[in-house]
Amino acid sequence: MISRRDFLKLSALATASAALSSCAPIYRRIAGDLPAVPWTPLDASDFLALNRLTFGPRVEERARFAEIGLQAFIEEQFDYEAIDDFDCDILLRPFKTLSMDAHEIEGVTNQLFDGYDRERPIRELRQATLLRQIYSKRQLYEVMVEFWSDHFNIFIEKEPLFYLKTVDDREVIRKHALGNFRDLVWASAHSPAMLVYLDNHVNEKSHPNENYARELMELHTLSVNGGYTQSDVMELARCLTGWTVKKHFWLGEFTFDNDLHDEGAKNVLGLAIQPNGAALSESKGQSEAEQVIERLVTHPSTAHFIATKLTRRFIADEPPQAIVEKAAQTFLNTNGDIKSVLRVILLDGLPLAQPKYKRPANFIASALRLTNAHTEGALGDYFIRMGQPYFGMPTPDGYPDVSAPWESNLMPRWQFAFELMRNEIDGTKNNLKHLLDVAHLHLRQVQVSTGILQDDVDSLTSLLLGAPLERFERDGLIASVHSADAAPEETLQILAAGILASPAFQWR
Numbered sequence: 001m002i003s004r005r006d007f008l009k010l011s012a013l014a015t016a017s018a019a020l021s022s023c024a025p026i027y028r029r030i031a032g033d034l035p036a037v038p039w040t041p042l043d044a045s046d047f048l049a050l051n052r053l054t055f056g057p058r059v060e061e062r063a064r065f066a067e068i069g070l071q072a073f074i075e076e077q078f079d080y081e082a083i084d085d086f087d088c089d090i091l092l093r094p095f096k097t098l099s100m101d102a103h104e105i106e107g108v109t110n111q112l113f114d115g116y117d118r119e120r121p122i123r124e125l126r127q128a129t130l131l132r133q134i135y136s137k138r139q140l141y142e143v144m145v146e147f148w149s150d151h152f153n154i155f156i157e158k159e160p161l162f163y164l165k166t167v168d169d170r171e172v173i174r175k176h177a178l179g180n181f182r183d184l185v186w187a188s189a190h191s192p193a194m195l196v197y198l199d200n201h202v203n204e205k206s207h208p209n210e211n212y213a214r215e216l217m218e219l220h221t222l223s224v225n226g227g228y229t230q231s232d233v234m235e236l237a238r239c240l241t242g243w244t245v246k247k248h249f250w251l252g253e254f255t256f257d258n259d260l261h262d263e264g265a266k267n268v269l270g271l272a273i274q275p276n277g278a279a280l281s282e283s284k285g286q287s288e289a290e291q292v293i294e295r296l297v298t299h300p301s302t303a304h305f306i307a308t309k310l311t312r313r314f315i316a317d318e319p320p321q322a323i324v325e326k327a328a329q330t331f332l333n334t335n336g337d338i339k340s341v342l343r344v345i346l347l348d349g350l351p352l353a354q355p356k357y358k359r360p361a362n363f364i365a366s367a368l369r370l371t372n373a374h375t376e377g378a379l380g381d382y383f384i385r386m387g388q389p390y391f392g393m394p395t396p397d398g399y400p401d402v403s404a405p406w407e408s409n410l411m412p413r414w415q416f417a418f419e420l421m422r423n424e425i426d427g428t429k430n431n432l433k434h435l436l437d438v439a440h441l442h443l444r445q446v447q448v449s450t451g452i453l454q455d456d457v458d459s460l461t462s463l464l465l466g467a468p469l470e471r472f473e474r475d476g477l478i479a480s481v482h483s484a485d486a487a488p489e490e491t492l493q494i495l496a497a498g499i500l501a502s503p504a505f506q507w508r
Helices: 004-016 044-053 059-078 086-092 102-108 119-135 139-151 161-176 181-189 192-197 211-220 230-239 282-297 300-314 321-333 338-352 360-370 380-386 411-421 454-465 471-483 488-501
Strands: 243-245 254-256 266-268 271-273
Touching (some): 044 059, 044 139, 059 338, 086 119, 119 161, 230 282, 300 321, 300 338
Antiparallel strands (some): 243 254
């Protein structure tokens, strides 16, 4: 844990950096593992745009953005399968459960010679999620994976989701993140993880369970004000009776059990569904809910809801309505093509973007990306302290996507920043020297009074905030380090930690 002395150092530095802001960019060469490219001249709005399109823009992404511009950069990221992500894929190879079917995952957690390890698939999925956000070159794709993981939230700690969520992540969220919204909802509705999480696997004609039917309309498609009634929820729940999950052979796969299905007439959102007599096939019973899904995914309320949430994620906590309406119309015109909707939001909306407070996962990922840290991804305790472990939100609405809920819990962020820069996190290392121009940093004796730290402060703030500070802000940071009475070797560590803990770095 951070000591009182360290806390006072960091507190002084964060206080001094309260006014940190972006200004003119600096041309600089970063040595070491980062690509040897000059700092790229990006104005504040371009840096903000990159912060929304990535989990923190690295040097090479800034250079690419400056070279080809916003529109081409977005299109390049849209074509994610054409982006070589071999280096990231190599990092994921040790996580064997990522590619397994549900029954295989359950099996390896219960092998007698290993003992029962229920946490293994949870641990591997969480580590893989962080590693992808840090190291993948398919950054916009990973941003959208995170978005849909919140939209179709599943609490992985609920039994038996420890072996079902991995398949949902791979076959539902990641498979359709930049595809078509109809396909995404369709896959989610047939996902054993979703059916178990929202109790539809026990939804049968003698005891209808409304949980999934309600959230399918309220959270996944129409929205709470989308025009449905309690009667619609009840009727959709009846349509969904018999949608369940295999319990034995091919454990954890979706199945429809016609014996559990309510065969009576139903009416959902004005869609009349005729009785399913015993002589009809099981596919007829399953198709009842599928008919409703087809109506939900093309409904104007769904278009508006999804456009609003996407605009909130990428543009502002209070999304501009003109962008929302244009994106919603595009949703309807393209039958829910996600890329088409995003083009409107990003190209028309990013120039209007307002600062958004980083959620904990974004804070951790951006700190690791921008300091070029090497990590194994085993940082679960930090996510818990900050309040956002991956797939750890118990309620189906997912983690909040506005600033207010996250702004008060700062101490764990300070703790993480300090331990990161001091190389005190097991399995995570950085080399601060290599983040700076080698010619300006040889762990020399620091003489603050002569201004010898100025270049290093400029380099750090340019790397982490996008631009060097105004002179008075930079001098305030240097004075704070001097007042902390740190040993020379600690000075730049404290500086970097202070910038990561500063108000400016909390916003993107």
